[in-house]
Amino acid sequence: MLRRPLLLFLLLAGCSKGPEADLSYISGARSLAAEWALVNEQASQGHLTDAYVRTMRKAVRQQLQTNATSLSDPNTAYAQEIAALLREPDDARPAELRAHASKLKQIEDSLESS
Amino acid sequence: MNPLELTLGIMTAVGGFVDISQLVFSGQAGSMFGYSLISAFAISTIGIIVYGEMCGRVAAVAHQPLLSLMRHRLGLKLGLGTLLASFLSTLITTAAEIGGLGMILNHLTGAPYLPMCIVSTLVLMASMWVLPFKWIERTYGLLGLCMIVFVAALFAIHPPWDKIAGGFVPHVPRGLSTKELFNFSYFVVAIFSAVMFPYEAFFYSSGGIEEGWKPKDLLTNRVTSIVGMGLGSLLSIAVLALAALLFAPTGVAPQIPGSVALQTAEPFGKLGLILALLGMLFAVAGAAVETCMANAYSVTQFFGWEWGRHKKPWEAPRFTVAWIVVMLLALAIVMTGVEVMNLVGYAVVFSIVVLPLSYLPLMLLANDRSYMREYANKWLAKGLGWIFFVIVSVAAIAAIPLYVITSGGQA
Numbered sequence: 001m002l003r004r005p006l007l008l009f010l011l012l013a014g015c016s017k018g019p020e021a022d023l024s025y026i027s028g029a030r031s032l033a034a035e036w037a038l039v040n041e042q043a044s045q046g047h048l049t050d051a052y053v054r055t056m057r058k059a060v061r062q063q064l065q066t067n068a069t070s071l072s073d074p075n076t077a078y079a080q081e082i083a084a085l086l087r088e089p090d091d092a093r094p095a096e097l098r099a100h101a102s103k104l105k106q107i108e109d110s111l112e113s114s
Numbered sequence: 115m116n117p118l119e120l121t122l123g124i125m126t127a128v129g130g131f132v133d134i135s136q137l138v139f140s141g142q143a144g145s146m147f148g149y150s151l152i153s154a155f156a157i158s159t160i161g162i163i164v165y166g167e168m169c170g171r172v173a174a175v176a177h178q179p180l181l182s183l184m185r186h187r188l189g190l191k192l193g194l195g196t197l198l199a200s201f202l203s204t205l206i207t208t209a210a211e212i213g214g215l216g217m218i219l220n221h222l223t224g225a226p227y228l229p230m231c232i233v234s235t236l237v238l239m240a241s242m243w244v245l246p247f248k249w250i251e252r253t254y255g256l257l258g259l260c261m262i263v264f265v266a267a268l269f270a271i272h273p274p275w276d277k278i279a280g281g282f283v284p285h286v287p288r289g290l291s292t293k294e295l296f297n298f299s300y301f302v303v304a305i306f307s308a309v310m311f312p313y314e315a316f317f318y319s320s321g322g323i324e325e326g327w328k329p330k331d332l333l334t335n336r337v338t339s340i341v342g343m344g345l346g347s348l349l350s351i352a353v354l355a356l357a358a359l360l361f362a363p364t365g366v367a368p369q370i371p372g373s374v375a376l377q378t379a380e381p382f383g384k385l386g387l388i389l390a391l392l393g394m395l396f397a398v399a400g401a402a403v404e405t406c407m408a409n410a411y412s413v414t415q416f417f418g419w420e421w422g423r424h425k426k427p428w429e430a431p432r433f434t435v436a437w438i439v440v441m442l443l444a445l446a447i448v449m450t451g452v453e454v455m456n457l458v459g460y461a462v463v464f465s466i467v468v469l470p471l472s473y474l475p476l477m478l479l480a481n482d483r484s485y486m487r488e489y490a491n492k493w494l495a496k497g498l499g500w501i502f503f504v505i506v507s508v509a510a511i512a513a514i515p516l517y518v519i520t521s522g523g524q525a
Contacts, residue, residue, distance in 0.1 A: 023521075024521035024522075027367075028369050030365060031365065031366055031367040031368070031369050032369050032370075034364050034365040034366040035366050035368065035369065035370060035373045035376075037364065038361075038364055038366055038373075038376055039373075039376065042376060042379050042380065046383070046384075047379040047380070047383045047384060047386075047387065048376075048379055048384065048387055049384055049387060049388065050224075051221065051222065051223055051224035052221045052222075052372070052375070052387060052391070054224060055220050055221045055224055055372070056221065056370065056372055056373070059217070059220075059370045059372065060370065063369055063370060066453070098364070098365075101365055102365075105365065112291075112293065
């Protein structure tokens, strides 16, 4: 009985594309930038082990790369912001990384409101 | 009562509450919605205590494991459908746990992820082959208690206890947009699913029979389910509250499971980080063993084959083959390169869909006086059992649409 509406719903949900479909990747990238900043901040205070810092940075980069390649259009402002984030060195200053996070947040908010 | 008897409940709960999916959900829930989802943990904990106690009681009185009941009460076709769905969701969960182990070992040692997944699978299989059930439960249950470092970290940072207490009262945070409201609903459903994973009931119920519980052990069962599940819930709530305090202000909604360990590095430095990673390692290892054995229990009990880890591996050959195959299948899923976070989302959604069908036969039997005699459900267990059945049924209907709308809570 519920099969048809559910299938229709899944079909419609699957059809969404463009900036709307990219929103989850943008918010994911925003959080990844914040996680990276937190790792670098705590590392600079000597709170973390070398292995943890190295592997977390690598995991963040890989995940960011996945988000970047999943975007529907690589020429958008948010795609360029994620690319800029990926160009940051591993030991980038937390403030710089948070600036990227905050730019992504602004883009995310404007996409949501439009 | 010997305190070591509590380890079945502790392993069940630590494996269920602080497995890789729960760590991620707790961290994200606290970061996105502050303390307001504590109530979802508290209520679902009561649910799993109610069903866990029922499972243990049925095991002690009727000596019936859950899957055997399912076949008799639901009939072969529906029972087989439920078995298949629950097998798949639990297999995905095992794969997520193995992926989680690889990640945690990667963060601890710096060694590459995939080889670490293989090493952890081999170590888990060796421990399951060598250790008798009692020692499996004690080893993973007690080592998982390293997770208490998260509770210690919460105390160390002097959180606003009044706000945390307020989180126990069910409420929706003010001023949420429609999108955030959907996300909030998804997290409620995901938390219920992750706390009440069917594998916990399969494992606990079978564990009671492995330990030879009889009606005289009903007090042990009650205390074990309350203390074990309560402890698991406490650990999850600590992770959530730490995320609300440390992650939310910096915009972190953990995308990488390893980020959760940052919570203890803040107050305790390197020692806190290492203890958190070790706690996560043992808890997730316990969850991998629990899910793998739950699947082996399910298949062998459903088909009426010889089962049990209290027997030598060759005395229950189909059971032994079943857990080995489950573990290798889970490893094969991880080796395809699929992301752990995706596995976590699928596992949670799949699980909630089969929850009502897993718990219905249990309730029917626990209510049945001809079977359970004076140990049948009284008004409280019966009432709570039906209330939670309605809750998980509603959650099961809402799970897939919410997962799609919110892109697994990321929208």
